[in-house]
């Protein structure tokens with residue numbers, strides 16, 4: 076993920092401060108300077124960094140702190156809050172005042188942005204997201220500027236089974252937009268999405284066209300789509316769009332890329348609007364709801380346990396959770412449990428994203444480009460386990476896995492004996508770890524404080540995950 080390096084640098088700065096025996100003005104000053112440098116390197120606008128620095132200094136008054144106050148915690152909290160504020164200029168405004176499409180009420184949402192920012196792709200992702208929530212969307216292509224935009228949107232819409240409106244012949248985007256909105260209103264669509272041409276801030280005529288489109292269709296929401304790799308130029312561009320149309324929300328795309336990303340995230344301040352989604356790939360489902368606090372927690376390696384729990388609950392069926400818990404409470408970590416765990420892990424989504432939700436892990440620790448390799452390894456182990464007998468899968472005695480059994484598994488799965496041996500060694504290592512952490516009986520509200528304590532707190536959990544990470 077972009078920004079992983081930024082998150083890593085900020086958490087290191089905070090960690091270095093925490094490691095000092097005394098936190099005085101000099102240590103605090105060094106920590107803030109380190110954070111400033113990290114933000115600058117990530118392309119965050121200088122003025123925003125200066126404001127953030129001043130705000131943190133105002134909040135943290137080391138001299139005025141009574142004895143007993145934890146200076147570390149106060150500084151960490153101030154950095155966290157200011158990062159959230161920087162990434163969400165609407166912090167403090169009630170979310171109930173934001174626009175959300177609703178079922179049974181027709182809304183028009185217009186997408187604007189620079190050429191190639193990912194508008195067309197994002198329109199379909201947005202429509203698909205709400206379609207899954209039970210709304211009836213309709214897509215209108217009001218991009219008459221780029222040849223191919225019509226076909227691209229039509230193709231995406233057809234794939235997602237979303238009604239589509241556009242024209243090869245008509246060159247007036249305002250006419251197409253008005254007709255499309257009318258058509259979908261007649262068809263009782265809940266969410267009418269307008270895709271517009273990409274434009275650059277220097278293109279006055281295209282900006283005028285965008286204003287006319289907005290006036291003619293009166294959208295309930297204008298979404299500004301921004302490419303995360305745009306860097307420092309993002310601020311000026313975002314400002315130009317905000318001055319021309321009433322931008323109400325932002326979607327940042329290509330967060331899966333290698334760009335620094337700080338420029339686009341901080342440019343959100345120029346729109347005075349909040350980020351609602353992140354695009355994390357070219358495919359329809361590579362689209363995440365953006366929530367600033369969990370995002371910053373993940374960025375700083377503080378974890379996002381609620382997000383992780385959501386994924387676990389989605390991936391492991393509720394009826395299987397109780398059985399798994401029962402087995403773990405008896406200290407029986409079998410190969411079948413390992414198989415089921417791998418199966419759930421693969422269903423949870425990209426491994427690096429799952430790790431970034433764990434406290435102490437930042438996306439930086441799972442380097443980009445290794446996820447596929449990790450996933451392949453897990454799949455390889457699962458294929459080998461598919462060639463095992465029930466007796467082998469359900470035994471918690473590693474001694475059962477003798478040479479002749481391993482040779483049979485290798486033949487059956489098409490892998491080498493040494494690869495089967497590697498998988499069995501991995502199992503033994505995991506079984507040893509799990510033996511140390513017998514789960515309490517009763518309700519399996521995973522990672523409750525009680526369970527966390529059994530893991531040896533956050534530190535213990537990190538050790539386990541580090542070991543799991545070695546497999547991945």
Ligand SMILES: Nc1nc2c(ncn2[C@@H]2O[C@H](COP(=O)(O)OP(=O)(O)OP(=O)(O)O)[C@@H](O)[C@H]2O)c(=O)[nH]1
Nearest residue numbers: 190191192193194195196273328329354355356357
């Ligand atoms: N990796 C990645 N690629 C994306 C993402 N969103 C869009 N793209 C790709 O970015 C390229 C441009 O996307 P489009 O949707 O055509 O962009 P556009 O803003 O509609 O382009 P114009 O119509 O020319 O303004 C395409 O190749 C998309 O597949 C994303 O989140 N991640």
